[in-house]
Structure formats: C-alpha cells, structure tokens
Amino acid sequence: MPEGDTVWRTARSLHTALAGAMVVRSDLRVPRLATVDLTGRRVLGVVPRGKHLLTRLDGGLTLHSHLGMEGSWRLYRSGARWTGGPGHRIRAVLGTEGVSAVGYALPLLELLRTADEPQVVGHLGPDLLGPDWDADEAARRLSADPDRPLGEALLDQRNLAGIGNVYRSELCFLARTAPWTPVRLGPDPHRLVEVARRLLDANKTYGARSTTGNRSRGRLLYVYGRAGEPCRRCGAPVRAAELGPSGEKRIAYWCPRCQPDPSA
Ligand SMILES: [Zn+2]
Structure with missing residues (x-):
C-alpha cells in the first residue's frame, strides 16, 4: 500500500x-x-x-x-x-x-x-519526508482536536502528511495505545511524530517496509495485516476493526493486551 x-x-x-x-x-x-x-x-x-x-x-x-x-x-x-x-x-x-x-x-x-x-x-500538514519537515507544527496539529481517536488523527493528511494505514496501526502499537484512544489520553505527540518520521525515513529507500527493524519476510510489521496472529510482543491474538476518518475508513490493527482500551 x-x-x-x-x-x-x-x-x-x-x-x-x-x-x-x-x-x-x-x-x-x-x-x-x-x-x-x-x-x-x-x-x-x-x-x-x-x-x-x-x-x-x-x-x-x-x-x-x-x-x-x-x-x-x-x-x-x-x-x-x-x-x-x-x-x-x-x-x-x-x-x-x-x-x-x-x-x-x-x-x-x-x-x-x-x-x-x-x-x-497546500492543505497538507508537515511532510514527514519533506525538506521543510516541522515536528512542532505536526505535533500541534495532531493534538489540536483532543477528543479525536489517535488512529484517525494520524491518518489525516492535514495533520501530518505521509502516514497511511500501515503506519497508523504500527505507530499506535509502538506507542502502546489503542487506535481509538482520544488524542488527549495518547502518547506525547512530539515523541510520536518523531517516531513516525524515523520510521518513514528508515524505510524510504527500501522496497519492503519494516517497523520492527527486522527485514526478513513475515517479520516486517508488528500488527498490520496480522489479525488473529499472535502479537510479537505478548502472544495475544492481534485484532482488527474499521476506523475513520470518514471517507477514509480503513481497517486498524492492534493488540488488545499491549494496547489496552483507555476507557476500560
Ligand atoms: Zn501484545
């Protein structure tokens, strides 16, 4: 993708x-x-x-x-x-x-x-791989709507540009945050956008995208596309559900044990 x-x-x-x-x-x-x-x-x-x-x-x-x-x-x-x-x-x-x-x-x-x-x-947020990347501005836009689910805010190109469905699931996993967690209860936005930048930058010259640091086949990603398979960290089955933003609803993947529901 x-x-x-x-x-x-x-x-x-x-x-x-x-x-x-x-x-x-x-x-x-x-x-x-x-x-x-x-x-x-x-x-x-x-x-x-x-x-x-x-x-x-x-x-x-x-x-x-x-x-x-x-x-x-x-x-x-x-x-x-x-x-x-x-x-x-x-x-x-x-x-x-x-x-x-x-x-x-x-x-x-x-x-x-x-x-x-x-x-x-012109509507795009700071470009994660752009020469004019601005982490502070990206963090500011990401947290501008505190009640929005984190997985939605990450996918919204007006906040920061370059994240698609794979990275939004992987970033939520790395932040140990369920994708529908409101932004205000999620991870520090500055840290999150820096992790996003580092991941995209590390993958930009490769054909096979990896967020795990492992480039062997079948070990590339933590949760994306792995519904029902064991979490690489804890072994619990990875889950999947549809998540917005509206007009761009896609399947989000998460580990229910590593990324607990904040309202539970
Ligand atoms: Zn897990």
Whole structure:
C-alpha cells in the first residue's frame, strides 16, 4: 500500500529518469486530459508532497498524481515490455528518448499550473519526508482536536502528511495505545511524530517496509495485516476493526493486551 515512503521512492526514481529530458511521448488516459499533449516539454523535476506526486514541466505546468490504494508509476527502457498490469489500468504515459514512465491505476491525475500547486497540496500538514519537515507544527496539529481517536488523527493528511494505514496501526502499537484512544489520553505527540518520521525515513529507500527493524519476510510489521496472529510482543491474538476518518475508513490493527482500551 503506497504511503509517504513509497511515494518518496517513486518520486526519486521518476526524477532520476526524467528530470532534464524532453517528453517525446505523451498519453494521458483520463477523459479530462485525453486531448492534452505534453510532447516537446522538458521535465523539470518530480517532487513528492506527502502522498502526492508533482511532475513539473517547463511552461509552468504540473502533472499532479496520487497513488491511492493501488496506483503506481513504473519505468521502462525504450523497447522493454510493460509489465505493470493490464493496459486498461494505464492512466498516463510520459516517454523520453530513453525511458517511458507509465502510471497504473492512478485514482487522481490532473494537469495544473505549477503556480497553483498550493491549491492541491497546500492543505497538507508537515511532510514527514519533506525538506521543510516541522515536528512542532505536526505535533500541534495532531493534538489540536483532543477528543479525536489517535488512529484517525494520524491518518489525516492535514495533520501530518505521509502516514497511511500501515503506519497508523504500527505507530499506535509502538506507542502502546489503542487506535481509538482520544488524542488527549495518547502518547506525547512530539515523541510520536518523531517516531513516525524515523520510521518513514528508515524505510524510504527500501522496497519492503519494516517497523520492527527486522527485514526478513513475515517479520516486517508488528500488527498490520496480522489479525488473529499472535502479537510479537505478548502472544495475544492481534485484532482488527474499521476506523475513520470518514471517507477514509480503513481497517486498524492492534493488540488488545499491549494496547489496552483507555476507557476500560
Ligand atoms: Zn501484545
């Protein structure tokens, strides 16, 4: 599942492959952009903002994409077979002389003026992997609504940008706090956002995300995706339930013994 670390890595690969090169093939397969032709423009760079990707082109244009739950950008050398999935899942192709960047299953793809980027990413909280990361501001936003469940507040990109469903469950586990615990009863927000930053940073260059420090298969995560399996710390069965924010309800995982219900 793409989270801030995946998006950071994707942006770095795209930037390395495309920055400075001229677009010689442009194929945007979403209705609103079907007639747009980006050929002849040079790619200036690819920048991650939280879970958003901004591909900047000369002439003041930005191709804005989001990976959502299943999206990806893949790079192929000219002549290589595209293996990222069936053709009907392709949403974008940006080709240069040597390489094609192919966007699969992107739930969001739009073209905007680079000057207007703040309209699509300006609402984001401090970016965990951004050059302008601000721990104090992230902690302040995270604790601004003290009655909100911690697992919701962590997933809200307006508080801090880059945490997805995997990290929110893992962070709550590391903080020994049940995901629905109100923020005011949860861990110190400053410490929590620093742990988040450290985890994403440690994983940004790896393909397999680990929060346990163990990179062997099957040992990568503490609770995420492990419902019914024994907690790695205490052996109790890991549990799972749906948790908001509304519109972004996802399954949260927790250990009922290591992360006790604060109201119990
Ligand atoms: Zn446990």
